[in-house]
Amino acid sequence: MTETPPLVALHGVSKDFAGVKALTEVDFECRRGSIHAILGENGAGKSTLIKIMSGVLEPSTGQVLVNGQPVAFGNPAEAQAAGIVCIFQELSLIPDLTVAENISIDAPPRRFGLIDARAQRARAVELLARIRCADVDPDMMVRDLSLSRRQMVEIAKAIGKNPSVLILDEATSALTARDVETVYDLLADLKAQGVACLFISHRMQEVEKLCDTLSVFRNGQHIETFAKGARSDGEIVRLMIGRDVEAQFPPKPAAQGRRAPVLSVENLRWERRLKGVTLDLAPGEIVGLGGLDGQGQRELLLALFGVLRGVEGRMVLSGAPYAPGSPAAAKTGATRVALVPEDRKTEGLMLELPIADNLLAAGLKQVSRGPVIDAGLAGRAVAAGIEALRIKIGRPEDAVGTLSGGNQQKVVIAKWLMIAPDVILLNDPTRGIDVGTKQEIYRLMRSLAEEGRAILFYSSDYAELIGCCDRVAVMYDGRVAAELSGAALTEEAILSAALNIHAEPA
Missing domain, CATH: 3.40.50.300 (P-loop containing nucleotide triphosphate hydrolases)
Known part of the structure; x- marks a missing residue:
């Protein structure tokens, strides 16, 4: 037959x-x-x-x-x-x-x-x-x-x-x-x-x-x-x-006392999506945002980056009132804020433009002398960004859309690191990328925290939140329903808070 x-x-x-x-x-x-x-x-x-x-x-x-x-x-x-x-x-x-x-x-x-x-x-x-x-x-x-x-x-x-x-x-x-x-x-x-x-x-x-x-x-x-x-x-x-897998998540530092926050939000509200968010973020820590999809996590990150209009409540950045009117204002203040967005294809990259142009897009001020881009500074910045995140490319002049998904995501992250941000907002940055690139991003996050950056990290993967974060704020219906750390930071506890129920003791 x-x-x-x-x-x-x-x-x-x-x-x-x-x-x-x-x-x-x-x-x-x-x-x-x-x-x-x-x-x-x-x-x-x-x-x-x-x-x-x-x-x-x-x-x-x-x-x-x-x-x-x-x-x-x-x-x-x-x-x-x-x-x-x-x-x-x-x-x-x-x-x-x-x-x-x-x-x-x-x-x-x-x-x-x-x-x-x-x-x-x-x-x-x-x-x-x-x-x-x-x-x-x-x-x-x-x-x-x-x-x-x-x-x-x-x-x-x-x-x-x-x-x-x-x-x-x-x-x-x-x-x-x-x-x-x-x-x-x-x-x-x-x-x-x-x-x-x-x-x-x-x-x-x-x-x-x-x-x-x-x-x-x-x-x-x-x-x-x-x-x-x-x-x-x-x-x-x-x-x-093609090799044995290393430990998936880098080790966390020993627990320390709460430091003075670099960013604080109190009773933050916006339309019907944010209903009174209160949260602190200190230098050197990774704070996770958990919860089921659509509970206000995305809107919180956008509000902190100056994207939303009509935000109410109190925000404080480095001890001063903070009310960014635009992303440009957020990224150029005395304390700089950066956002790696949810969808790299439509919100993070210009797919038809060269890799080099995408890497420089957020930090043109850093490679310019007055109104003119310094070609030497720009070239060195691009090379440094590619090397720092180990981005696999053919040539910097190639369209960024020709790169694999993981390398595109590295370009988005490298683009925002060009401005040397003090506060880094990450919206599900490992979505749709492979295990090896995820591990690189986890190590990068911890390295940036050790340098004193403050990181607010939304992920739909509970294992990531547990493995990467010093503490996790779980959102439900536009509010922080629970804040978890240490031994209390478990998948069961995150899910219970995400569903707005109390976990029964084991």
């Missing part, structure tokens, strides 16, 4: 970018009715692999086959016509269009040659119900949706193309816990229908729960493919990074 060919196969595929090998002689395949994890550090070649499969890139050498037949996709539309649909980490939605318009933007239903708005809306309602998001209003502007809801609309848009191969690139990294469970159920349904799902995630618990097959990539090479359960977590990580 002849074996059915894989839905998609790559034979000897390589991809070069200006002399840099992104993929080297890769053989890979995915089959019907499988949820197949693609694992590897940022820069391992995962993004290049899926871009070749989905028609965004053409291989330098090698061959792509669909159902056993060679193909040469010239663009994503040709790949979608062959049944290959990719949900990329950077969303493709247009903020100033409605949910319904975005879902059908590639091929809107027409009547008498015009877009049929009623049919377009009905299609959106049907697809949103299919992915269990019937609560999303199809007439709502995408710009008014939360990041998690926007991601779900992106998934509905992809499902509407009836894929036989669905590729998800960190598609759950921006989702709330409820939406993650919804995606789990959806993928199980697609698997039962014979769809091949390729799943890129740095969350091993997701991989273990969802995937039946795992493939590891490292330095542009396909290292190994195996069935779920065939390798331990430690073995998988060693395959990914």
Whole structure:
């Protein structure tokens, strides 16, 4: 009996970018009715692999086959016509269009040659119900949706193309816990229908729960493919990074008495999102922000960085009243404040501009003499930033969008370190990056704290909060519900405070 060919196969595929090998002689395949994890550090070649499969890139050498037949996709539309649909980490939605318009933007239903708005809306309602998001209003502007809801609309848009191969690139990294469970159920349904799902995630618990097959990539090479359960977590990580894993989190300093705060907020309020936040942040400490998504953490960071208008309450920075009217004011005061934002693609970087320009964007004053940028100072600053964060690049003149996700995040962090901030606000900075880069960021955070910087760190990962932070303020409904430190800083305690309940003693 002849074996059915894989839905998609790559034979000897390589991809070069200006002399840099992104993929080297890769053989890979995915089959019907499988949820197949693609694992590897940022820069391992995962993004290049899926871009070749989905028609965004053409291989330098090698061959792509669909159902056993060679193909040469010239663009994503040709790949979608062959049944290959990719949900990329950077969303493709247009903020100033409605949910319904975005879902059908590639091929809107027409009547008498015009877009049929009623049919377009009905299609959106049907697809949103299919992915269990019937609560999303199809007439709502995408710009008014939360990041998690926007991601779900992106998934509905992809499902509407009836894929036989669905590729998800960190598609759950921006989702709330409820939406993650919804995606789990959806993928199980697609698997039962014979769809091949390729799943890129740095969350091993997701991989273990969802995937039946795992493939590891490292330095542009396909290292190994195996069935779920065939390798331990430690073995998988060693395959990914090519070395034994160090301790995940750097050691914390010995507990000290509370120092005078560099930043204090008291009864901070904004619209219906912040309802009386009181919090202190001292030099040399890492304070975590915990809680379920959407409890005011993002708004608190934006308020501290001067983004929001109409903030009420009292803020004190280095002993003086603090009311930044803009991010420019926050970053240029006597005590400088920096924010690493939630979404590096849309809020942290200018993807089409060179790496060097992105690194200098926040600190042009530091490399200028009067109104003119000093080329020598700028070049040395860029080189120092790249070296300090070990950013893997081809040339500083390359577009920052060509870098892997982890290296893009390093650029965002390095950009803000250019201003030598005294207070550093971090909004989920390790979302969607690999274990090796996460460890580098953890060590950097602790090093910056040891230098006397004050760090306020929001993370959706409770293990990060426990491992990185000296204390954690857990937010619930726009307030700090609990502050935890020492032996009281446990996952159970964080979750109990996040749900506004009292943990029962063990």
